[in-house]
Amino acid sequence: MEFWGVEVKSGESLKVDPGDDKIIHLSNACLGDVTKDKEGLPVALYVKFGNQKLVLGTLSSEAFPQISYDLVFEKEFELSHNWKHGSVFFTGFKAQSQSESDNDEDSDDFDEDIPVSAANGKPEIEVKNGIKPDANEAKQKKIANGEDEDSSESESDDDSSEDQIARMLSMLQLLTLLSRLVKQLLITSSRLRSQVEITAASLATGHLRQKMP
The missing domain is CATH 1.20.5 (Single alpha-helices involved in coiled-coils or other helix-helix interfaces)
Structure with a gap:
């Protein structure tokens, strides 16, 4: 995640491209030097996304010179405004897209070694690169550590007798x-x-x- 900010000058528009596997979070928009604006007329902010041009909001040098947003853009968009007395500044942050970050986390989890603890508390079996060990090997190791399947059966018989x-x-x-x-x-x-x-x-x-x- 990194800071992002642009200046859109009066009478101009600005195209913004988030980049490959990136997103731009638009957080705030504010007027520049409001001392030059003596009229105090409303200032409309626009965004063009694809073939649509939408109004993002309205600012005023006297009443509300800034506005907050919670907008995310994954593709190229274009910012503009109708203020005649200066620039409008848009700020936010740029981050990696969610799908790309999820893929990275999944690959890290898949490659991680997972130890499996035996009955005596010592790690006996490890799952590496998503490949499980042979079931026969696990069974032999259990028998070597003194684990017997008959013990579980005897415990179940004792439980049934008590019942x-x-x-x-x-x-x-x-x-x-x-x-x-x-x-x-x-x-x-x-x-x-x-x-x-x-x-x-x-x-x-x-x-x-x-x-x-």
């Missing part, structure tokens, strides 16, 4: 709770039956007493 034990304990707790509930229901039912029998006997006794003379 089964946990499920069995949960089922036992549930069965115990159900047994307590059934026992409580039986006790409650027995009490209700006794109360019903006592009530029925009391009613029968009272009925017999009413029939006796």
